[in-house]
Amino acid sequence: MRERLQKAKNQRLIFVATPGGGIQAAAWTAEVLQQLSERPEIGPDFRNSVALISSVSGGSLGSMIYAASYTGQVPEKQIIANSRESAIDEVGWGWTFADFWRAATPWFGNRTVDRGWALEEKWAAVNNLSNDGRNTLLSDWAAQGANMPALIFNSMLVEPGTHVIFSNTAFPQPQTTRGIVNFYNLYPEHGRNYDIPINTVVRLSASFPYVAPASRPDLDSMYAGDYHFVDGGYYDNYGIDSLIGWLDEALDDKAGSVNVKDVLILTIRHFNAGNPPTKPVRGWGFQLYAPLSGLLAMWNSAPARRDANEFALFADRISKNPERKVWIVSIGYEGAGACAQAPLSWKLSESQKTCIDDSWKAFVKQDALEKDVTKRHLACLDTYLRGGDDPACQHPSRRLQ
DSSP states (O other), X not given: OHHHHHHSGGGOEEEEEEOOOHHHHHHHHHHHHHHHHTOTTTXXXXXXXXXXXXXXXXXXXXXXXXXXXXXXXXXXXXXXHHHTOOXXXXXXXXXXXXXXXXXXXXXXXXXXXXXXXXXHHHHHHHTTOEETTEEOBHHHHHTTGGGSOEEEEEEEETTTTEEEEEESSOOSOTTOOSOEEEGGGSOGGGTSOOOOBHHHHHHHHTOOTTTSXXXXXXXSOTTSOOOOEEEGGGTOTTSHHHHHHHHHHHTOGGGTOOOOOEEEEEEEEOSOOOOOOOOOOOOTTHHHHHHHHHHHHHHHHHXXXXXHHHHHHHHHHHTTSTXXXXXEEEEEOOXXXXXXXXXXXXXXXXXXXXXXXXXXXXXXXXXXXXXXXGGOOHHHHHHHHTTOOOGGGBTTTSOOO
């Protein structure tokens, strides 16, 4: 982080958390990050100040594409377009061809070719992640150092319920008690560190139920048992848990960390908040699916409350340093009318792509007209990067959304 701090104007860094939600999450993540990079009020300062992106599921695809622009693999002008590239055909092919015939005749065919493999191949081709038969590896991006932001792609192991991250940084440190495991430290019994392609990392973070399969490694043999990776949204669909853990280590004054006075947390939200749920009268049949309904209702709401509480405790603690301030900015999707219902698949129609463009314009307009300064976000970001100060933009005046 010390080297990244030197690149940032006014020595102010930005830490991004972007959650899951299929291609909508990927497209909105790329839209927000690239639009902020091109914002005339701050010029290139945003791009140089992004120090960390913690992403989940579809958000991981969007952050991967944005990160690839730092290495030149994806031109900046292509970031938004690449994030909107459909992959539904690849999923459909996997279901109806590779996976179907494997189920029908499991003794034949290549067992490593399935709908997950098809997604990886599509993303690698679109984003120039494979050259001369060699995929870009996570270690390749780790070698970039301060030339690109730190990245955390969140996933989960099914059997132990463990939070696993793929990162181009050495997080977490061995003594951490947060319960996060880095992929590079996952297989100590094999006596070596394994590497992994970036497109595979994203697929393991974005293994949305039934769309992409739960996957296990074949270190010894594909017939040997092992834990399965699934979508990071199972554990925390917002990327906040690992972001706090990373920052906690980076800002640990006792460990002789970098002296950062101000930090800005940028959260990206991909869907409308929606109306409060109704209070219907339920019959006896509701008992048949009430457990599943409750589980699904909890999936997003419980982690969101937990993240907000954990972040408040974290911000309270690090803000005890009178020279350190925590800024909070949130940018949410504001689709109205036909744009209110965003897709969860890996395909955007032309009208849905227009909805993303219109939502960004609506957010910019609404933010500029907001009279309550504690609810303005772009102005806070501009002030922050210019080296200014505004208590209305900082914790505890505003909370994580």
